[in-house]
Amino acid sequence: MTELTTNSTAFVDRLRTLETKLPALQANALSRFLYLGFPEISNEEWRFTDVSKLAGADYANPLTTIEADLSYIEANRYELILAAEAAIQPAADATSVILFNGLPVAGEDQDPALGVSIRYLSSADSAAGEIADTESNPFTALNAALFPGTLQITATAGAALEQPIEVVLISGHAGSSAPRITSPRIVIQAGENSQLTIVETYISLGSGTSLTNTVTEALVSRSAIVDHYRVNDEAKSSWHVSALAAALDASSVFSSHSINLGAAIIRNEATALLRGEHAECTLNGLSLGDGDRLIDNHTSIDHASANCNSHEVYKAILNDRSRGVFNGKIFVRLDAQKTDAKQTNKTLLLSPEARVDTKPQLEILADDVKCTHGATIGQLDPSQVFYLRSRGLSEGEARRLLTYAFAGDIVLRLKVERLQTALDERLRVWLA
Amino acid sequence: MALLEIKGLHAAVDGREILKGIDLTVNAGETHAIMGLNGSGKSTLANVLAGRDAYEVTGGSVIYDGKDLLELEPEERACEGLFLAFQYPVEIPGVNNTYFLKAALNAKRKYHGQPELTAVEFLGLVKEKLKILHIDQSLLNRPVNEGFSGGEKKRNEIFQMAVLNPKLAILDETDSGLDIDAIRAVADGVNALRSPERATIVVTHYQRLLNYIVPDFVHVLLHGEIVASGGKELALKLEKEGYAWLEQDLAGAAR
Numbered sequence: 221m222t223e224l225t226t227n228s229t230a231f232v233d234r235l236r237t238l239e240t241k242l243p244a245l246q247a248n249a250l251s252r253f254l255y256l257g258f259p260e261i262s263n264e265e266w267r268f269t270d271v272s273k274l275a276g277a278d279y280a281n282p283l284t285t286i287e288a289d290l291s292y293i294e295a296n297r298y299e300l301i302l303a304a305e306a307a308i309q310p311a312a313d314a315t316s317v318i319l320f321n322g323l324p325v326a327g328e329d330q331d332p333a334l335g336v337s338i339r340y341l342s343s344a345d346s347a348a349g350e351i352a353d354t355e356s357n358p359f360t361a362l363n364a365a366l367f368p369g370t371l372q373i374t375a376t377a378g379a380a381l382e383q384p385i386e387v388v389l390i391s392g393h394a395g396s397s398a399p400r401i402t403s404p405r406i407v408i409q410a411g412e413n414s415q416l417t418i419v420e421t422y423i424s425l426g427s428g429t430s431l432t433n434t435v436t437e438a439l440v441s442r443s444a445i446v447d448h449y450r451v452n453d454e455a456k457s458s459w460h461v462s463a464l465a466a467a468l469d470a471s472s473v474f475s476s477h478s479i480n481l482g483a484a485i486i487r488n489e490a491t492a493l494l495r496g497e498h499a500e501c502t503l504n505g506l507s508l509g510d511g512d513r514l515i516d517n518h519t520s521i522d523h524a525s526a527n528c529n530s531h532e533v534y535k536a537i538l539n540d541r542s543r544g545v546f547n548g549k550i551f552v553r554l555d556a557q558k559t560d561a562k563q564t565n566k567t568l569l570l571s572p573e574a575r576v577d578t579k580p581q582l583e584i585l586a587d588d589v590k591c592t593h594g595a596t597i598g599q600l601d602p603s604q605v606f607y608l609r610s611r612g613l614s615e616g617e618a619r620r621l622l623t624y625a626f627a628g629d630i631v632l633r634l635k636v637e638r639l640q641t642a643l644d645e646r647l648r649v650w651l652a
Numbered sequence: 653m654a655l656l657e658i659k660g661l662h663a664a665v666d667g668r669e670i671l672k673g674i675d676l677t678v679n680a681g682e683t684h685a686i687m688g689l690n691g692s693g694k695s696t697l698a699n700v701l702a703g704r705d706a707y708e709v710t711g712g713s714v715i716y717d718g719k720d721l722l723e724l725e726p727e728e729r730a731c732e733g734l735f736l737a738f739q740y741p742v743e744i745p746g747v748n749n750t751y752f753l754k755a756a757l758n759a760k761r762k763y764h765g766q767p768e769l770t771a772v773e774f775l776g777l778v779k780e781k782l783k784i785l786h787i788d789q790s791l792l793n794r795p796v797n798e799g800f801s802g803g804e805k806k807r808n809e810i811f812q813m814a815v816l817n818p819k820l821a822i823l824d825e826t827d828s829g830l831d832i833d834a835i836r837a838v839a840d841g842v843n844a845l846r847s848p849e850r851a852t853i854v855v856t857h858y859q860r861l862l863n864y865i866v867p868d869f870v871h872v873l874l875h876g877e878i879v880a881s882g883g884k885e886l887a888l889k890l891e892k893e894g895y896a897w898l899e900q901d902l903a904g905a906a907r
């Protein structure tokens with residue numbers, strides 16, 4: 221049964237016709253999406269992020285485009301590989317996987333010794349939404365309805381992969397000009413005591429209207445260590461919605477860094493469930509906004525077990541008329557004693573027309589906990605600018621140096637050397 | 653021609669007049685001391701000379717090295733050889749001290765059409781200056797002034813001065829809060845710069861620094877005006893008698 225949603229567009233109408241064509245699980249997810257509808261700004265969770273443009277686009281039928289994409293990949297595999305390599309310049313011994321509109325291009329089906337497997341499973345063979353929130357997040361429900369398959373990265377117990385697994389997610393129109401919606405899905409399963417580093421890099425091929433609606437789930441078993449990075453460098457004509465859902469078992473360590481450089485609108489939702497004791501979770505982010513871009517980071521850390529730590533540092537540098545949104549939820553449940561949670565959000569506004577809306581949201585039920593949060597919003601400090609100028613640096617140089625310094629601590633936290641170098645360079649170019 | 657010639661300088665902060673007609677001439681080769689009670693406008697004068705835009709110049713002129721100083725941007729003043737050691741140096745987290753100093757030195761070199769120093773040349777210069785000033789090398793790898801003690805900040809100012817090698821150095825209470833060894837190190841740094849082409853203005857509360865940096869002239873700044881000028885013996889008189897006699901003179905003159 222489907223209830224009518226308020227937003228009835230050509231695309232939503234098209235989705236309604238798909239309900240009977242999808243396998244049961246996907247059809248369920250689709251009805252959930254049709255029930256929830258694209259979010260509107262009256263929804264508290266979407267108050268500052270107006271997605272009406274992206275909700276109103278007349279996307280091509282997502283089922284028929286899968287066929288077209290598959291033949292496009294067949295014919296252009298080499299070009300796609302080159303595009304991915306140009307974007308990330310991976311280390312020689314890195315493992316890379318390439319997806320085009322959520323479909324496999326190269327790198328899957330590997331079993332490199334070391335107990336790590338990278339496989340692409342069709343949507344029929346992969347359960348959608350084990351931990352991601354398909355119930356209340358409309359975009360996650362939509363992804364669960366439309367995803368063409370799952371990139372599944374699995375580390376068996378005790379496996380330790382030193383080199384990062386580089387996943388490049390390319391979105392493109394494959395020759396057609398209709399707006400595209402793509403629904404990539406990644407599942408990371410880190411077995412007990414395993415160690416994995418995964419970098420997701422999102423890029424665009426061409427510059428047509430497109431919405432990337434991506435979901436990543438990470439299941440981090442007891443004592444496993446997972447470092448996750450997501451870099452958005454999509455074209456300015458792209459919209460990007462992502463959900464990252466991580467579940468941390470006892471004594472596991474999970475980190476995710478969100479680096480936002482591209483796309484017109486970005487909405488990231490990172491959620492971590494700390495469900496075993498002594499788990500440690502880090503969520504960091506750096507966003508560079510310019511033009512009219514909007515970058516929205518929603519994070520949610522659920523301390524469901526005692527003795528867990530979480531650290532969060534989100535920074536944004538906003539220029540021109542760009543906008544930033546940060547919402548950081550921290551839940552500490554009744555029996556999650558000895559929780560240590562720290563959240564920091566800092567925004568540097570480089571232009572009088574840039575703005576940010578930031579909101580920490582702490583809900584603490586346990587009594588023996590340490591939770592701190594802090595948000596700062598500001599311009600460059602004129603006395604710092606003057607100090608540098610009084611030593612001979614031009615005003616531009618002084619401002620660049622101070623802006624770079626603002627972002628620097630996030631850059632230094634990236635443990636993948638390639639990423640650190642790339643972001644450092646990117647920052648310098650962006651600031652020049 | 654004088655290195656610095658200040659005539660009838662008036663300056664205001666937030667619409668309130670702080671400097672009320674300063675006249676001061678500093679020739680190359682000279683060392684001048686400016687003394688005066690707190691709040692009399694010494695730092696205001698120093699900051700106006702360095703080009704801080706929070707201070708509005710409402711009258712008068714400043715000729716520095718043949719140029720209209722007030723027309724120059726702060727960085728142009730720095731590149732032309734003016735250096736202010738701040739009374740309260742600001743902390744700049746995330747900016748490495750060495751990186752900053754190298755950028756400053758190279759900006760100055762570029763301004764004068766000189767090539768940038770190589771990393772080796774720069775490090776050689778920096779180490780030499782650290783040694784002269786008895787400053788620990790660990791200072792180099794720290795963010796500019798971040799978490800520095802008061803004394804460390806002052807030393808860092810003098811260190812920057814030594815590396816940038818200014819033509820006119822203005823030290824704004826660099827001796828405040830320093831122990832006697834540190835004061836000696838500061839004085840060594842200043843005295844090493846002394847030459848017939850350079851000049852120094854030392855703003856201080858205490859005659860004690862002037863035992864080590866012996867001034868050619870001492871000026872007293874009170875309520876935004878220079879109310880007395882003399883030789884180094886003026887500093888000794890102020891130390892003994894305080895400023896009350898000058899306040900009385902000022903009140904008498906006003907009557």
Ligand SMILES: Nc1ncnc2c1ncn2[C@@H]1O[C@H](COP(=O)(O)OP(=O)(O)O)[C@@H](O)[C@H]1O
Pocket residue numbers: 665666670688689690691692693694695696697706
């Ligand atoms: N940035 C400023 N904003 C407002 N008032 C200031 C500022 N700087 C100085 N003043 C005021 O100007 C006067 C002179 O201050 P200052 O130049 O710092 O004196 P000194 O260095 O001789 O102690 C004081 O009354 C002080 O409060």
Ligand SMILES: [Mg+2]
Pocket residue numbers: 694695696739824825
């Ligand atoms: Mg002062």
